[in-house]
Amino acid sequence: MNTKIKAEWDTLRTIAIHRPGMETFFGLLEPFASLYERAFSQNGAIREHERLEHVLKHEFHIDVIRMREKIVEIAERNPEIHDRLVKAADDVIGVTGTKVGVKEARNQFEKNRNILDPGHFLSVLLLNPQIDLESEKGTRMIHLNITEKSPLSNIYFMRDQQAVTDKGIFLSRMSKPQRRRESDVTKILWDVLGAEVVHRVTEPGTFEGGDFIPLKDFALVGVGDRTNEAGIEQLLKYGVGFDEVGVVHQPNHPLIPSDEVDPMIDMHLDTYFNIASKGVAVGLKSLLKGAKVDIYSRTGPGEYEKEKESTDLLSYITGWGFDVVDITTLEQLSYASNFLTIKDGTILAVEVERGIKDVLFNLKSKAKAEPARYGALLEQAEKDYEFLKNESEFFPHKKEIYQHGIDAYPMVLKNLTGGYGAAHCMTAALERR
Numbered sequence: 001m002n003t004k005i006k007a008e009w010d011t012l013r014t015i016a017i018h019r020p021g022m023e024t025f026f027g028l029l030e031p032f033a034s035l036y037e038r039a040f041s042q043n044g045a046i047r048e049h050e051r052l053e054h055v056l057k058h059e060f061h062i063d064v065i066r067m068r069e070k071i072v073e074i075a076e077r078n079p080e081i082h083d084r085l086v087k088a089a090d091d092v093i094g095v096t097g098t099k100v101g102v103k104e105a106r107n108q109f110e111k112n113r114n115i116l117d118p119g120h121f122l123s124v125l126l127l128n129p130q131i132d133l134e135s136e137k138g139t140r141m142i143h144l145n146i147t148e149k150s151p152l153s154n155i156y157f158m159r160d161q162q163a164v165t166d167k168g169i170f171l172s173r174m175s176k177p178q179r180r181r182e183s184d185v186t187k188i189l190w191d192v193l194g195a196e197v198v199h200r201v202t203e204p205g206t207f208e209g210g211d212f213i214p215l216k217d218f219a220l221v222g223v224g225d226r227t228n229e230a231g232i233e234q235l236l237k238y239g240v241g242f243d244e245v246g247v248v249h250q251p252n253h254p255l256i257p258s259d260e261v262d263p264m265i266d267m268h269l270d271t272y273f274n275i276a277s278k279g280v281a282v283g284l285k286s287l288l289k290g291a292k293v294d295i296y297s298r299t300g301p302g303e304y305e306k307e308k309e310s311t312d313l314l315s316y317i318t319g320w321g322f323d324v325v326d327i328t329t330l331e332q333l334s335y336a337s338n339f340l341t342i343k344d345g346t347i348l349a350v351e352v353e354r355g356i357k358d359v360l361f362n363l364k365s366k367a368k369a370e371p372a373r374y375g376a377l378l379e380q381a382e383k384d385y386e387f388l389k390n391e392s393e394f395f396p397h398k399k400e401i402y403q404h405g406i407d408a409y410p411m412v413l414k415n416l417t418g419g420y421g422a423a424h425c426m427t428a429a430l431e432r433r
Contacts, residue, residue, distance in 0.1 A: 003195040003430045005164045007216035008275040010432035011343040012060070016189060017053060017427055018067040020045050020156045020416075023126045027153025027419075034153045035178055037264075038362040040418030048416050049156070052423065055411065060342050065430075067158065067189050068122060074192045075118035081192060086113045088184070089124035094149070097133030105133065125185050127151045154179050157421045158428040159270070160226075161186040163212035163239070165198075165219070170239035172208050173201035175226045186428075195430065199238035207231035210268030210425055213275060218242050218320070220313075222269030224250025237302045244297055245304060248273075248313050251290035255329065255377040262373070265333070270424050273313065274337045277345040280404045281317050282325045284332040288314035325400040329377070330384035334359045336395035338422035339408075340429075346407045350422045353394035355414035360385065 001014070024042055027034035056062045075081040095105045127148050134143040155161075161183045163170045169190055174180050183200070190197055201207045211222035212235075219242045223232050232247055248269055252261045266272045266287055273283035273291075291313040296304040311319075318324060327336045334356050339349035363381055367374040388394050395401075396408035413422055 009344040014063040014431035015427045016065045023151040026151040037420045040415040044415035072119045085121040089121040094130040101133040157425045160208040163209040168196045168198040171200040175206040205230035218244040222248045225263035236304045247294040249292040260373040281322045285326045328384040330381040331395045335422035338424045340423040349396040351410040354412045
């Protein structure tokens with residue numbers, strides 16, 4: 001598989017996705033700690049994901065690889081992959097209790113390795129179960145306590161565990177401990193597919209794929225809460241070969257007090273900026289103006305030199321000849337920019353109007369709890385809502401989109417976006433041609 005991508009607008013041929021599963025159920029037990037924006041219906045999210053897969057396959061004729069199904073399929077006929085799953089599960093699962101009880105549990109695990117199906121071991125990796133065996137006197141008088149320790153409840157956001165660059169797969173080291181193990185699982189998929197991993201980010205570096213956008217002659221990469229400077233250094237040295245790279249510093253939202261910033265509002269570059277065609281970008285201009293860009297020019301293989309002068313993202317991207325379609329604060333909060341570009345001028349976007357009330361309801365709750373922090377943001381979002389209703393211009397149904405010849409395919413993703421991302425975040429683009 002030729003997993004190298006030069007430009008975000010090249011025609012999408014192959015992607016990987018993961019259907020939300022039991023790990024999402026555990027995430028919904030505590031949405032905030034699971035990095036979700038809000039609670040949502042898991043059944044609704046699954047139906048939306050099924051529809052997303054159908055559209056990608058049958059409307060756009062893209063080869064869609066479902067991570068779980070592909071790994072299990074190969075492991076069922078490849079003993080080496082099966083054994084790798086077993087070993088990975090054995091390394092993850094924890095057992096506590098009496099010495100005899102723990103030994104017996106470990107013996108059972110080894111004894112059953114060829115009886116249990118590969119999906120069982122993959123579920124162990126996704127759920128990270130920790131088993132506590134508390135025994136009482138008598139036959140099988142055992143209190144069985146199973147705790148899911150940091151289940152991978154965000155892994156349906158398949159963009160972040162890696163970036164596919166002009167060199168190949170650059171494997172992430174996730175910033176948050178809740179997501180740190182995700183790249184271990186996706187690495188199995190890339191190996192199964194025969195996709196080359198050119199580098200895996202090492203400590204102290206952090207990097208997440210939602211911060212990376214390739215643009216043919218140059219690339220953009222965000223730095224901030226999720227991707228740090230050490231991760232950028234490794235990307236420049238091992239991960240890209242573009243002649244120029246713009247490192248975009250995550251901006252503080254102008255409506256949030258500077259001493260109470262909320263990096264989740266624009267956690268990745270693709271949550272407030274994206275590319276719809278080779279000449280059109282979409283973003284919240286107030287954030288683009290506040291996003292400092294350091295420019296790095298390539299001087300040799302794995303070598304880049306930082307230019308003395310910095311700029312802002314709006315000036316930088318327009319300097320490359322892109323027109324920018326401005327979106328409102330409320331549309332940005334509703335994942336308008338987190339669309340998936342199918343080909344030059346064609347995007348799969350969130351039907352913003354259908355999910356906007358959930359976003360407003362969540363923001364109202366936050367503003368009620370912390371008025372000094374979120375009050376101004378809520379006030380602007382409510383103004384935006386009235387404007388968008390009056391103008392009938394909820395993204396992607398905006399006159400600027402039509403004027404620039406962008407063909408937008410809107411989808412209702414009101415449940416899936418509750419996890420803090422949309423179509424771009426949920427798809428790992430592997431091949432564009």
